[in-house]
Amino acid sequence: MNFQPIDIAGSNQTYIAYNDEINRYQANLEKELAREDSNPAMVLYYQEEIQHLQKLARIVQQKELLRTKTHTKITELQEDLEQLLRKQKEAGNIVLNFLGTNAKKDYDDMLKGTSSDSLRLAMADILLLTEDLEEAIENYQ
Amino acid sequence: MAQLTEEQYFNLADEVYDDKYIHAGDHIQTEDGSYWITINAVDQKSGLQAIAVVPLKDYQAMQAGKITSYPTVVFSSRGSQTDNLGELVKDWIETDLGDLAIAQKPEHYKEQDLIKNEESQFIGYESFVNETLKKYPIKDYSFTGHSLGGALAQYMAVLKDKRATTFAAAKAYRLLPKDLQELVDSGYFMDKIIDYRHKFDPVGHVPFGNVIGKQYLAKSSKNDIPFMGHTRDSFKGMFKGGKVQILFSPEELRSHANKLMMNQEIITDIQLAFRQYQDYEYGEIDDFVRQMRTSDEFYDLEDHEMTDILSEMFPYREGNYFMHHPEISEKIDLYCRTLAEKIYQLSDSLKASADEADKTDRVLAKDIQASRSFDIKPDKMKPSVTGPQPIES
Numbered sequence: 323m324n325f326q327p328i329d330i331a332g333s334n335q336t337y338i339a340y341n342d343e344i345n346r347y348q349a350n351l352e353k354e355l356a357r358e359d360s361n362p363a364m365v366l367y368y369q370e371e372i373q374h375l376q377k378l379a380r381i382v383q384q385k386e387l388l389r390t391k392t393h394t395k396i397t398e399l400q401e402d403l404e405q406l407l408r409k410q411k412e413a414g415n416i417v418l419n420f421l422g423t424n425a426k427k428d429y430d431d432m433l434k435g436t437s438s439d440s441l442r443l444a445m446a447d448i449l450l451l452t453e454d455l456e457e458a459i460e461n462y463q
Numbered sequence: 464m465a466q467l468t469e470e471q472y473f474n475l476a477d478e479v480y481d482d483k484y485i486h487a488g489d490h491i492q493t494e495d496g497s498y499w500i501t502i503n504a505v506d507q508k509s510g511l512q513a514i515a516v517v518p519l520k521d522y523q524a525m526q527a528g529k530i531t532s533y534p535t536v537v538f539s540s541r542g543s544q545t546d547n548l549g550e551l552v553k554d555w556i557e558t559d560l561g562d563l564a565i566a567q568k569p570e571h572y573k574e575q576d577l578i579k580n581e582e583s584q585f586i587g588y589e590s591f592v593n594e595t596l597k598k599y600p601i602k603d604y605s606f607t608g609h610s611l612g613g614a615l616a617q618y619m620a621v622l623k624d625k626r627a628t629t630f631a632a633a634k635a636y637r638l639l640p641k642d643l644q645e646l647v648d649s650g651y652f653m654d655k656i657i658d659y660r661h662k663f664d665p666v667g668h669v670p671f672g673n674v675i676g677k678q679y680l681a682k683s684s685k686n687d688i689p690f691m692g693h694t695r696d697s698f699k700g701m702f703k704g705g706k707v708q709i710l711f712s713p714e715e716l717r718s719h720a721n722k723l724m725m726n727q728e729i730i731t732d733i734q735l736a737f738r739q740y741q742d743y744e745y746g747e748i749d750d751f752v753r754q755m756r757t758s759d760e761f762y763d764l765e766d767h768e769m770t771d772i773l774s775e776m777f778p779y780r781e782g783n784y785f786m787h788h789p790e791i792s793e794k795i796d797l798y799c800r801t802l803a804e805k806i807y808q809l810s811d812s813l814k815a816s817a818d819e820a821d822k823t824d825r826v827l828a829k830d831i832q833a834s835r836s837f838d839i840k841p842d843k844m845k846p847s848v849t850g851p852q853p854i855e856s
Contacts, residue, residue, distance in 0.1 A: 377763055384761045385772060392776040395751050399744060399786045406740045410733050417726045444809045448802060455733075455798040462737075462791050463778070 334386060340379040347372045403463055414456050421449045467537065468705025469659070470495045472607040472628040477695050479514050479539040479612065491516060495705070502536070502599055505591040511584040513540040513615070515595045515604075532600035538592055538619065542610025542633075568638050585638055588615045589622065608632065609695050613658060617675045620656050621647060627676070629658045630698055636673045644673075652676040659707045661697055682708040713817035720813035727806040734799030741792060748777070748784050 351368035354360050474493035478484055484491050489501040498519035506512050517525075517533045524530045569585045595601070606616035606627040613632025620627035621635075621643050636644060646652070656676025661683040683697045701708050755761060756769060777784035 380763045381768070384764050385768065388755060388761055388764070388769060388772050389776060391755065392751075392773060395747070396776060396778075396786065399747060402743070403740070403786050406736060410736055413729050413733050413736075417729050420722065420726050444805065444812070448805050448809065451798060451802050451805065452730075455730075455795065455802060458791050458794045458798060459733075462787050462795065 337382045344375045418452050469707045470702040470705045475539040476607045476609045479541045503595040507587050509584045511587040532602040534602045536601045536604035538606045540608040540612035540615040542612035627656045631660045632658045647675050679709050713820040716813045716817035720810040723810040730802045
């Protein structure tokens with residue numbers, strides 16, 4: 323996730339463009355109102371445009387705010403998730419080390435050539451499955 | 464036939480290395496405290512040295528006319544000559560491998576009349592056993608031996624369909640006739656022929672060929688270095704209640720089973736931790752999304768605009784928004800469930816094996832007790848016309 327929260331007023335080009343546009347309409351509206359024979363239709367037009375542009379600017383602002391809040395939430399959850407993965411990887415390693423040591427050193431060697439091949443195979447099966455589990459934990463996020 | 468202990472078999476396999484017992488009538492006291500009489504013996508230039516022994520009490524019973532045949536005869540055959548490591552290896556390469564790995568099958572020599580008894584240990588041993596069975600009234604018998612002696616014991620046990628308890632036996636499979644090799648392969652001798660060997664003893668692997676019966680790894684009193692595990696000394700003191708202390712004793716099996724169960728608990732905890740995290744994550748994201756959707760701060764945003772942003776920000780979405788990969792999450796749950804089940808089954812098998820070993824041990828103890836229950840009192844003894852002559856004390 324490459325999200326970087328930004329200062330909307332200072333950096334968001336769309337927001338800045340909307341504000342420039344609002345300022346332009348605002349200036350026109352003021353000019354229109356300052357005239358003795360101001361045209362009420364023009365006044366209404368400028369007012370509506372300004373309102374519309376203000377809404378668009380707010381939407382940009384709110385979208386950015388939602389992104390920022392979501393990012394904060396994700397960062398918070400990320401810490402919990404990493405803590406979970408760290409702990410479970412450690413737990414998985416304990417099992418893997420136990421099974422690995424026993425399967426490779428004891429079971430495999432001690433039971434080779436005896437009637438207990440089934441135990442050896444079961445152990446090897448479990449070992450492989452544990453390795454798959456380790457890999458899955460690795461790719462969980 | 465009274466059941467002998469593995470220790471008794473080992474001691475007989477060990478005593479046959481002592482030249483003073485290779486004569487009929489020799490009196491043997493083994494380290495386990497049992498008494499035996501050699502009723503027949505063979506010592507040939509091929510290197511074959513073997514004895515047929517009976518328990519002293521049976522011998523006495525026969526002499527006293529209380530029994531008409533020997534219920535328990537053990538044929539014990541000698542293997543490589545020494546416990547010295549250098550000589551042992553030399554002996555193996557120069558003599559034993561010749562018989563086991565290079566020579567033709569005994570049946571080939573017998574059919575072609577190419578070789579005399581004295582030149583092949585296997586042919587010589589078969590003749591000795593046949594001669595003993597013909598000469599003495601024998602109800603039942605079994606075989607034992609160490610190293611090449613173990614191979615001889617296994618070979619004869621297959622030929623005669625009898626029991627053999629051997630130690631660090633070399634493989635005699637190659638020398639068996641084809642039909643008997645097939646019988647061995649069918650598992651017929653699994654409960655009749657048992658060999659105990661040590662972990663780093665290469666002899667149990669040579670020459671090429673299948674294992675006859677079962678082969679167990681025993682605890683060793685020697686260092687685990689190649690060939691040292693082959694010496695007879697490596698078995699000495701490694702018996703408990705007459706039984707070989709196998710590398711996996713019932714206690715160790717149970718201990719492994721318990722350790723496995725501890726690991727099963729760890730796996731179950733991992734599964735639980737992931738499930739709990741997922742519930743927590745689901746709740747947190749759900750609350751967050753609801754708050755955002757109902758907040759006045761986003762009054763101007765349409766639903767789809769919010770959805771677009773949330774979808775773009777959260778790493779995964781499948782109905783709900785996720786921080787983790789939903790498919791991997793299912794895999795982890797499945798792996799944990801399968802692992803826990805498999806570990807449980809393995810642990811259960813180990814415990815069942817340990818229980819079975821204990822049960823066998825109890826049956827064996829009962830048999831030993833029963834076999835010791837009839838001691839012949841000296842005043843009840845009377846001369847026998849059928850049995851061998853009593854020994855001079």
